[in-house]
Amino acid sequence: MSIDPLSVLHSLFHCVSDSLPRAFSGRGFLGAHLPVPAKSPSSIPSFISQSTNLMPIPILSLPGKNLQYALNCLSVGDLIAFSLCSKRTKHLAKSSNRKIESICADFDTCSSIIIQHLDEELFFDFGDSWADLERGNGIEIWRKREFAHSDWIPHLLHIFNDPVIRVLSIKDVSLAYLDTIKRIIPRCNRLEISENCSDDVAKMAFLKLSPIAVKEVEVYKNIFDKENDVSKALTLNLESVIFCDYKNPLELNSDDLLMNNIANLIIHKVNITGKELNRFLKLWMKGNHSFYRPKNIELVLEKATKREEVLRGVKYQVVDYKHQLKRADGKVLLISIGWRCVVFQFQ
């Protein structure tokens, strides 16, 4: 009896491919030696790796309490994956009332989200109908045909019951996309506008998005190119703003400071003369600004200023190495003047 060499090869091929872990066998025999981008076989629980023997479970047929308990046992990443299966699973994921510690959003050439919860850290990049995920198993690609680029983040926020974004970072986005960001992110604790933004985007991002920042706005670019732009920005009713641009110092005068409505304002660096600072102090002392909101103004100066020039003609006392000014209405201002730094603390 003769043996067909081709049939021997065929059975040999099956012997080898059947013995390969699932992650390899799916990629074909020739691809088996290549690195696996997503999950390494060792990361797959033993009974899952033998999933050919595992009966699928119709989880949605489980009694409600059991289903909810099983969902509560899922990691954040697995819960997100579950929520993407259908509208029903999205609803179930939301009703599990899962809380997450921190969620940060980053808008650059593509949108990203970083979710941190206990030991779990998930990095998502989103596009139209796809999401890249890194959660310690290499890059995974998830697909959701119905999703556009801007649908992913609202989905995540929805299932976690609209948590406040800890940091919203704006980088290289288009002007038009700022409206979308405002629509999909209702509020954040800190807004960061990167130096990589174009001037127009940075300025518009500040005006449009700073109202959604509950705690802090940080702008790493001088966004003011016209004289009255600074005043307009400083009149916004914001809690804390840091303007930081060491290459292009911000031009400031005493009127800008008097119109300031930001509770905590920090500017690195600023072009303001000692004379203007002195004028600001004198006008503040006159007490025409009884509803002056700022609590703290910190200015890092481009050019060193002289203490005498700033305090010329102003009545003050030295308290704890600071200069204390008392207004007729009882309001107090503490001033610290360094070589290139002035700090005003309104009490």
Next chain:
Amino acid sequence: MSSTEQGTSSAAPAEPTTAPESAAAPEVPESFYYVHGKDKVVHKVSAGALQHSALIHGMISNLGYTEEQAKANPFPFENIDGDILQMVVDWCNQHKGKPTPPEDTNLPKQKEKLFDLVLAVNYLEIKELLTYCCKQVAMMVKGKSPEEIREIWMIPTDAEDEAAEKEAKKRAGKEAAGETAAAAGDAK
């Protein structure tokens, strides 16, 4: 060593041959009860092991059976497959009188029966085992993509859900129409 035994395939069990309970014999003689599933195979279980099941424990407390009465009246669980009930009984025996550790390695190994096991354990109200089974259900999809989860957990797509809903509505409509017609017929 197991206290579980395979009885006869009739509802009224033959005299079961009791396996020794444990090396350290209890000072007070332990009482035993009998349960059977869909396959009518009777399992002898100690009252201590059955305490894990809130349902059976409640039944025992209310009945106050003697040993003979218990033997003559095994608790029927017709909605639970025999092999599933066997798993549950084994687990109860293994955990008799001791708290379940958070990571229980004595969970029944047959993962393909997990779904039926969850339903049975839920019905029998065995809280610790249920908790662990649910964890195992969650583990099935650890690190999986949405598509893989859909397969493993047999999750219908939105289109399938909609079609099923339409079908259910259609069926309900037909049934309602049938009932109306029958009521009209009765009235005549």
